[in-house]
Amino acid sequence: QEVTVEVLDHLERLALVDFRDAEGVERLQKAIGFADQLHEVNTDGVEPMDSVLEDRCLYLREDDVTEGNCTNELLKNAREKVEEYFVAPPGNIPLPKLEERETFLQGS
Amino acid sequence: LAPWVPVVGLEIHAQISSNSKLFSGSQVQFAAPPNSLVSFFDASLPGTLPVLNRRCVEAAVMTGLALNCSINKKSLFDRKHYFYADLPAGYQITQQRVPIAVNGSLSYSLCIDNKMSQMVTKTVRIKQIQLEQDSGKSLHDDTRSQTLVDLNRAGVGLMEVVMEPDMCCGEEAAAAVRELQLILQTLGSSQAVMAEGQLRVDANVSVHHPGEPYGVRTEVKNINSIRFLAKAVDYEIQRQIEELEKGGTILNETRAFDSKLGCTVTMRDKEGKQDYRFMPEPNLPPLILYDTKSLPANLNHQQVVNIDCIHERLPDLPSVKRAKLVERYGILPEHSFTLLNEDGLTEFFETVVKETRMKPKKVIGWILNDLLSYLKQHSLTVKESPVSSFLLADLLNLLEKKEISSTAAKQVLAELWKGEGKTPLEIVKEKKLELIQDQNELEHICQAVIDGQENEVIMMVLG
Numbered sequence: 001q002e003v004t005v006e007v008l009d010h011l012e013r014l015a016l017v018d019f020r021d022a023e024g025v026e027r028l029q030k031a032i033g034f035a036d037q038l039h040e041v042n043t044d045g046v047e048p049m050d051s052v053l054e055d056r057c058l059y060l061r062e063d064d065v066t067e068g069n070c071t072n073e074l075l076k077n078a079r080e081k082v083e084e085y086f087v088a089p090p091g092n093i094p095l096p097k098l099e100e101r102e103t104f105l106q107g108s
Numbered sequence: 109l110a111p112w113v114p115v116v117g118l119e120i121h122a123q124i125s126s127n128s129k130l131f132s133g134s135q136v137q138f139a140a141p142p143n144s145l146v147s148f149f150d151a152s153l154p155g156t157l158p159v160l161n162r163r164c165v166e167a168a169v170m171t172g173l174a175l176n177c178s179i180n181k182k183s184l185f186d187r188k189h190y191f192y193a194d195l196p197a198g199y200q201i202t203q204q205r206v207p208i209a210v211n212g213s214l215s216y217s218l219c220i221d222n223k224m225s226q227m228v229t230k231t232v233r234i235k236q237i238q239l240e241q242d243s244g245k246s247l248h249d250d251t252r253s254q255t256l257v258d259l260n261r262a263g264v265g266l267m268e269v270v271m272e273p274d275m276c277c278g279e280e281a282a283a284a285v286r287e288l289q290l291i292l293q294t295l296g297s298s299q300a301v302m303a304e305g306q307l308r309v310d311a312n313v314s315v316h317h318p319g320e321p322y323g324v325r326t327e328v329k330n331i332n333s334i335r336f337l338a339k340a341v342d343y344e345i346q347r348q349i350e351e352l353e354k355g356g357t358i359l360n361e362t363r364a365f366d367s368k369l370g371c372t373v374t375m376r377d378k379e380g381k382q383d384y385r386f387m388p389e390p391n392l393p394p395l396i397l398y399d400t401k402s403l404p405a406n407l408n409h410q411q412v413v414n415i416d417c418i419h420e421r422l423p424d425l426p427s428v429k430r431a432k433l434v435e436r437y438g439i440l441p442e443h444s445f446t447l448l449n450e451d452g453l454t455e456f457f458e459t460v461v462k463e464t465r466m467k468p469k470k471v472i473g474w475i476l477n478d479l480l481s482y483l484k485q486h487s488l489t490v491k492e493s494p495v496s497s498f499l500l501a502d503l504l505n506l507l508e509k510k511e512i513s514s515t516a517a518k519q520v521l522a523e524l525w526k527g528e529g530k531t532p533l534e535i536v537k538e539k540k541l542e543l544i545q546d547q548n549e550l551e552h553i554c555q556a557v558i559d560g561q562e563n564e565v566i567m568m569v570l571g
Contacts, residue, residue, distance in 0.1 A: 014383055016191070050184070053393035060411055063126050063163035066133030067147035074143055074151050074259075084142045085256035088193035090248065 003029055005098075008105055013095045021104050109353070112315045114345040115322060116281050117273030120288065121266045122298040123242065123306040124167045130241055130265035131158035131201065138304050142258040150263040152196035157391050162413065164265040165208070167297035168239050169397065169418050171267055172209025174291050174425055175234045179415050181397050183208045185239075185389040190382060193257050194244035202268075204386050207238035208395065214271070215427065216287040217445065218279060227442055232284050233272040242266050261305075267298065273312065273322075277345065278338030285309055286334055290426045290448060302333055309337055313344045315352065323348070323358060328372055330364040340365035344372050429454070437461065437468035446476055452490035453480070456497045463501035466508045474504060478521055494527030503532040516541040 008019055008028075019025050071084055080087040098105065126136055134147040149156035172179050184206045187199040212234035220226040244262035246255045269288065275281050289307060292298040300307040314325035328344055331337045343365075348358050363372040398404070400416040424432070430444035433454070439447075447454045457475050461468045479500065483493060503524065507517045516536070523535045536542055544550055558565055 010383070014189075014385065050388040051390060051393060053390075056393040057407075057411060058160060058393045058395050060162035060165065060413070061128075061133070061159045062410070063128055063161055064133065065128050065135040067128075067149075068134035068145045070146070070148075071141065071143045074146055074148075077151075077153075082254075082256055084144075085247070085258055086143070086193075088246070088255045088257050090250070090253050090255055092191055 003032070005105055009098045012103070012105070016095070018103075019105065110317045112345075112349050112352075113318055114276050114349075115273045115314050115316070115325070116275040116277065116341055116345075117312040117325075118269075118271040118275070118281060118285065119310045119312070120269045120271065120285065121242075121308045122171075122269065122288075122292055122300055124164050124265035124267060125296060125298050125306075126161060126163045126167065126265060128161055128163075129263040130161055130164050130239065132156075132263055133159075134263070136264050137260075140260055142256075143260065145260040146262065150196075150259055152198075158201060158389070160392065160395070161265065162410070164239060165395065165397070165413050166418060167265070167295075168208045168237060168267050169413060169415055170295050170422065171269070171292065171297045172212065172237050173415070173419050173422060174295055175209070175212035175214055175237070175269070177209035177212030177234060177237060179209050179397060180206055181399075181402070181415075182206065183239075183395045183397075185392045185395070186386050187389050188384045188386055190384060192243070192246075193255055194246045194259070194262065196244070196259065196262065200241050200243065201389050201392075202240035203238035205388075207236045208397075209237040210235070212237075214284060214288060214291075216280075216283045218283050219442075227445070230275075230280060230283075232274045232280075235270040235272050237270075238268045240266050240268055273314075278341035281309075281311060281341050282334045282338040285337060286449075287426065289334075294423055294426055294429075311337065311341050311344070313341060313348065314358070315345060315348045323352075324360050326358060326360065326372075327362045328365055329362060329375070330366075332367065336365060336367050339367075339370055340372060343370060347372065437472070439468060439472045443472050443476060446480070450480065450483075450490055456490050456493075459497035460501045460504065463498060464504045464508065466504045471504060474500065478518070482525060495521070495524045499524060499532065506532055506536065510543060510545075512536055512541050512543055516543070 003025065008025065011017060012019065019028065075081050075084065075086070078086050095101065123136075124130070128134060129136060129147075129150065132147040132149040134150055135145045137145060147156075149158065169179055183203055185201055186204040188202050188204065189199040191198060213231050214234055215229055215231050217227045217229050220228055242261050242264040244257055244259040246257055248255050271284060275284060285307075289300045289302075292300040292307075298306055302308070309331050311328045311331065312325050313328060314323040316323040326344060326348070328340050331340050344363070351358060362375045364375045365372050397413050397415055399414060403412065403414060426448050430441065430448060433439060433444040433447060434441055447457055453475070456479075457468075457472065460475065461471050464471065479493070479495065482488075483490065488494075500521075503517060503520055506512050506520075507514065512520070519539065519541060520532050520535045523530070523539075524532065530538075544553075
C-alpha cells in the first residue's frame with residue numbers, strides 16, 4: 001500500500017517535516033512496512049498496551065511551589081524579546097498549498 | 109413555518125485552585141511579571157518531564173463527585189498536538205481516551221417568565237471531566253505585526269467539564285454555568301472567576317426541526333461573562349435560523365463572540381478541521397485512584413488518592429445549602445437562590461437573624477428588598493456595604509420593640525446608608541422618629557387635632 005501525495009502533504013503540514021526527495025518518501029514507506037510486521041502477531045483477547053509504564057505507579061507530587069523565577073535564563077533562548085515577553089509572528093503561518101510551494105511532491 | 113429546536117452544549121474550562129501547576133512546581137498566580145512563573149518544563153526545554161500534582165487530582169475527583177459522576181479508578185493521559193506560539197511543547201497533555209470522571213449530572217433552576225416565584229428545575233448531563241494543561245497567553249500587537257508570549261499560565265491545571273447538548277437557549281446555558289460556578293467555589297476546586305480567566309466557556313450551538321436529525325453545529329468562543337454567554341448563544345441560534353430560512357447552510361466552524369457588537373463572527377485563524385494526532389503520553393503511567401475497599405496496605409499514603417475520603421469531606425453543595433436555609437428560616441426557595449447568588453449575603457442574613465428578635469421571614473424582606481436593592485443601585489458588594497449586619501440588626505430590633513414605625517425604620521436606613529457612623533438609635537433621637545407609647549400623650553394630641561378642625565369633625569360625625 002503506497003503512501004499517497006495527499007497523505008504526505010497532510011503530514012508535512014501537520015508536523016512540519018520536509019520529505020525533501022524521493023529517498024525521504026521511500027524511507028517513510030520502509031518504516032511503515034517495518035511497523036506493519038506487528039500485524040503478523042495474533043492479539044486476540046489481549047488488552048492493548050500503550051505504555052511500558054502501565055504497571056508502574058504514577059508518582060504524585062505535593063502541591064508546593066518549588067520552581068520558576070528564572071525569567072532571565074529562559075529569555076536567553078529567545079531570538080527576539082520585548083520587555084520579558086517572547087516574540088512570535090502575529091499568527092500561525094500555514095504551509096502554503098501544495099501547488100504553491102516548492103516541493104518535489106508536486107511532481108509526484 | 110416549521111418550528112426550530114435549538115440545541116446547546118457547553119465545554120467549560122475551570123482553572124484548578126492550587127499553589128503549583130499540574131505537572132510542574134512553578135506557582136499559579138493571576139498577575140505576575142511576564143515569564144516569572146515558568147519552569148523549564150513549562151517552557152518545554154528538552155530533558156524535562158511532567159510530574160503530576162496530587163492536589164489537582166483531588167480537585168478533579170471532588171468536582172466529579174459533586175456532579176454525580178462515576179470516577180474512573182484508572183484514567184490515562186494523552187498528547188493533543190497543534191502549533192501555536194503559546195503552546196511551547198507543540199502539544200497539550202490532556203485526557204482524551206479515558207478521563208478521570210464520566211456520566212454525571214447538574215441540576216439548575218430557572219425563573220419562568222422572569223418571575224422569581226415560578227422556578228423550574230432542569231438537569232444537564234455531564235459527559236465527562238478531564239484534567240489538562242492550560243496554555244500560555246498571547247498578546248497581539250497588531251501595530252508591530254507580532255505576538256508577545258507570556259508562559260506564566262502555561263501548564264496551569266484545568267478541569268474541562270463537558271455538558272451534553274441538553275440545553276435549548278442562552279438562559280439555560282447561563283443558569284447551568286452559574287450553578288457550576290457556585291459548586292466549584294463551594295468545593296474550592298476552582299475560584300471560577302470568569303473575569304480572571306479562571307472559568308472559560310465555549311458553546312456548541314445548532315438548530316433543527318422537531319423529528320429531524322440534529323443540524324450542523326458551530327462552536328462559539330471568546331465569551332467573557334455569564335451575561336455574554338446568554339447573549340452569544342441566543343444570537344447564534346437566531347443567526348442560524350435566519351440563515352437556514354433564507355435557504356443558506358451552516359458551516360461547521362468556530363466563531364468568536366464580539367461583545368461590543370453583540371454578534372458572532374468567523375474566526376479566520378482556524379485552518380479547516382484540525383487533526384490533533386492524539387497519542388498516549390509516553391511519560392506518564394495510568395492514574396490509579398482508590399477507595400476504602402481497594403486501598404493497598406503497603407502504599408505510602410501520600411501517593412494514594414482515596415475517593416471515599418474525598419467524598420466524606422465534601423462540603424454542603426449549593427442545593428443543599430438552599431434547602432437548609434428554607435427549612436431553618438422558613439424563607440421561600442427563591443429567596444434562598446438570591447441569598448446564595450450574592451457573595452456574602454447568606455452570612456449577612458444569618459448574622460442579622462441571630463442578632464435580632466425579628467422573625468427570619470420578616471428579616472429576609474429587609475435583606476432582599478432594602479439592603480440588596482441599595483447595593484445593586486450603587487454597584488456595591490455585600491462586603492462593601494456601608495450598613496453592617498449588626499447595624500441593620502439594631503435597627504430591626506427598634507422596629508420589633510415597636511419603638512419606631514416601619515416607615516420611620518426606612519427613613520433611618522436611608523440615613524444609615526450615608527455611613528456617617530451614627531447608630532440607629534442616634535438617628536431616631538436626632539430626627540425625633542420615636543413612636544409615642546404614652547396613652548395620655550396620644551389622647552392629648554388627638555384631642556388637639558380634633559379641636560383645631562371643628563368644622564371637619566362636624567361633617568364627619570354627620571356622615
